[in-house]
Amino acid sequence: MISLNYxxxxxxxxxxxIRFFRLKSRVFGSLAPPFFFLAFLGFGFRSxxxxxxxxxxxYISFLAPGIIGMTLLFSSTFGGLSMLWDREFGxxxxxxVAPVSRLSxxxxxxxxxxxxxVMQGLIILVPGVAMGxxxxxxxxxxxxxxxxxxxxxxFNSLGLAFASRMKDMSGFSLxxxxxxxxxxxxxxxxxxxxxxxxxxxxLSYLDPLTYGVDGLRGSLVGASSFPPALDLAILAxxxxxxxxxxxxxxxRSDVE
Amino acid sequence: MDGPAIAASGLSMRFNGFLAxxxxxxxxxxxxxxxxxxxxGAGKSTIIKMLTTMLRPSAGSAAVWGYDVxxxxxxxxxxxxVVFQDPSVDSQLSGRENLDFHGRMYGMDRKTRxxxxxEVLELVDLTEKADVLMEDYSGGMQRRLEIARGLMHHPSxxxxxxxxxxxxxxxxxxxxxxxxxxxxxxxxxxxxxxxYMEEADHLCERVAIIDQGRIVALxxxxxxxDLIGADIVTLEVEDGVGDEAVRALSDLExxxxxxxxxxxxxxxxxxxxxxxxxxxxxxxxxxxxIRSVSMHEPTLEDVFLKFTGKKIRETESAGAGRMAAVQSRxxxxxx
Numbered sequence: 260m261i262s263l264n265y266x267x268x269x270x271x272x273x274x275x276x277i278r279f280f281r282l283k284s285r286v287f288g289s290l291a292p293p294f295f296f297l298a299f300l301g302f303g304f305r306s307x308x309x310x311x312x313x314x315x316x317x318y319i320s321f322l323a324p325g326i327i328g329m330t331l332l333f334s335s336t337f338g339g340l341s342m343l344w345d346r347e348f349g350x351x352x353x354x355x356v357a358p359v360s361r362l363s364x365x366x367x368x369x370x371x372x373x374x375x376x377v378m379q380g381l382i383i384l385v386p387g388v389a390m391g392x393x394x395x396x397x398x399x400x401x402x403x404x405x406x407x408x409x410x411x412x413x414f415n416s417l418g419l420a421f422a423s424r425m426k427d428m429s430g431f432s433l434x435x436x437x438x439x440x441x442x443x444x445x446x447x448x449x450x451x452x453x454x455x456x457x458x459x460x461x462l463s464y465l466d467p468l469t470y471g472v473d474g475l476r477g478s479l480v481g482a483s484s485f486p487p488a489l490d491l492a493i494l495a496x497x498x499x500x501x502x503x504x505x506x507x508x509x510x511r512s513d514v515e
Numbered sequence: 516m517d518g519p520a521i522a523a524s525g526l527s528m529r530f531n532g533f534l535a536x537x538x539x540x541x542x543x544x545x546x547x548x549x550x551x552x553x554x555x556g557a558g559k560s561t562i563i564k565m566l567t568t569m570l571r572p573s574a575g576s577a578a579v580w581g582y583d584v585x586x587x588x589x590x591x592x593x594x595x596x597v598v599f600q601d602p603s604v605d606s607q608l609s610g611r612e613n614l615d616f617h618g619r620m621y622g623m624d625r626k627t628r629x630x631x632x633x634e635v636l637e638l639v640d641l642t643e644k645a646d647v648l649m650e651d652y653s654g655g656m657q658r659r660l661e662i663a664r665g666l667m668h669h670p671s672x673x674x675x676x677x678x679x680x681x682x683x684x685x686x687x688x689x690x691x692x693x694x695x696x697x698x699x700x701x702x703x704x705x706x707x708x709x710x711y712m713e714e715a716d717h718l719c720e721r722v723a724i725i726d727q728g729r730i731v732a733l734x735x736x737x738x739x740x741d742l743i744g745a746d747i748v749t750l751e752v753e754d755g756v757g758d759e760a761v762r763a764l765s766d767l768e769x770x771x772x773x774x775x776x777x778x779x780x781x782x783x784x785x786x787x788x789x790x791x792x793x794x795x796x797x798x799x800x801x802x803x804x805i806r807s808v809s810m811h812e813p814t815l816e817d818v819f820l821k822f823t824g825k826k827i828r829e830t831e832s833a834g835a836g837r838m839a840a841v842q843s844r845x846x847x848x849x850x
Contacts, residue, residue, distance in 0.1 A: 270619035278607050349603035353664075356567060357620040358592035 267359040268367040275371025293330040311451035313482040323387030324475035325448025335411040338372030339418020365506045376411035395481045402478035410471040413498045416505035423508035467497035520704040525575030537728035548698045550719030551708040558728040559708035596665035600676040606650040621668035635663035655686035675707040712815040731822040743813035746787040750780040753804040760801035
């Protein structure tokens with residue numbers, strides 16, 4: 260029987276919110292890289308001719324959805340991995356000794372991590388628009404929001420899955436550098452993946468963020484490589500898989 | 516609920532072949548202030564972890580407030596409060612926010628939480644510091660908040676694992692006062708672990724002395740000390756102590772026992788103040804060169820010595836080292 264403790268879920272979500280608004284310097288710090296990528300690549304390649312970019316779409320409009328995807332990828336993976344900090348500083352014990360099902364804990368944590376990640380994605384949208392990104396309209400924006408939630412949930416869950424398998428923080432930078440960075444570069448956030456050699460393109464097709472970025476581009480700018488429905492279906496499947504994996508591994512993890 | 520607050524039988528925990536807890540039988544009544552006393556690595560924390568559902572026993576069984584710790588974990592968790600040995604607060608939240616978080620995790624509604632937060636903060640004298648971030652709390656304040664948090668949801672049993680570890684003497688006395696107060700005023704059954712003799716002595720109604728995963732003695736501090744009966748006379752001597760000297764001292768009138776540890780002799784002596792001259796004289800005759808003589812009334816340390824043949828402080832380093840080695844092995848295994 261699955262039991263959910265709604266007060267507990269809300270409590271875990273609220274904790275993430277309080278921490279997000281309290282640790283402003285950390286939020287600014289984590290928004291700096293995507294902002295610089297957006298500003299420098301955006302201005303730097305503004306007038307460069309990049310092949311395979313859809314007709315009528317300038318580079319900034321192509322880039323901005325990619326950078327939003329990047330922001331979501333990094334902040335949500337970090338959010339999932341933050342369980343390592345809770346374990347290190349003992350707070351995990353306080354959570355685990357409460358009469359609350361582990362599924363509720365996963366849902367609460369994930370909801371909190373996803374909310375903060377999506378807020379950061381929306382913050383990055385602002386300089387994007389300022390630099391010339393034109394959003395197609397309200398339906399497009401709302402669809403983009405759905406994509407953001409799916410991207411954030413996918414990678415938050417993957418972060419949680421990794422954190423459940425790690426006993427200390429030594430693997431943290433390994434994951435950030437050898438998993439998250441390649442996922443970002445393969446996703447086509449900075450350039451069309453059709454420019455990649457076929458073997459590398461295959462890896463791109465295996466990257467859930469590829470469909471997330473493409474979906475964001477489709478919904479915000481109206482130009483995508485795949486049909487938006489396909490993006491949505493593949494990403495939703497990845498999201499469900501990651502969520503299941505994260506919950507399963509967390510369920511089986513040790514507190515001590 | 517009828518029956519005892521805690522009942523354990525044959526409770527055991529094995530880590531990679533090392534028996535950390537070895538067939539512990541325990542019965543703690545409702546409303547008791549109960550202590551588990553022993554050196555680091557004796558298995559106290561492991562017992563607490565099993566009783567609080569954080570570890571599954573490898574053998575035996577235990578019930579807390581009538582609920583089985585392996586089969587009815589959620590019911591056990593709802594009935595207990597736990598103050599862990601290591602800090603377990605969110606340092607980015609204020610004291611009040613930590614308590615609020617806790618209350619919600621235990622399903623308390625807003626009004627109940629607000630009332631209870633005020634009560635428990637009052638109990639540990641932290642009302643003024645409620646809205647300060649935990650990272651700005653001192654170690655002692657943090658520990659007090661954790662005690663308040665353990666009580667927040669009206670647990671039937673409160674577990675405190677080394678509640679005064681690393682705190683200064685004054686803070687320690689405050690914490691004792693809070694623990695007594697909540698045991699008295701709130702009627703909470705309290706189970707604490709400690710390796711401080713005086714803590715178990717001053718605070719607990721009954722004490723179980725633990726060594727190498729077993730309970731070696733269990734009674735009220737007074738009755739445990741009565742087991743020793745006589746005073747303790749300690750002789751520090753130069754060089755080693757021969758068997759003859761031990762025999763000579765044992766034969767003296769009023770000397771009940773002689774324990775030898777390196778260049779220290781401990782004698783259990785009835786009416787020691789009248790017999791010290793005789794003891795000193797006999798020692799000299801037996802060829803001992805005495806550096807110092809001291810005497811004291813029995814303490815739990817002496818009880819520990821009587822039952823295990825060693826002092827708690829001496830056992831400490833060896834036990835802790837062994838435990839650390841086991842834990843690091845476990846860590847490696849999980850990778």
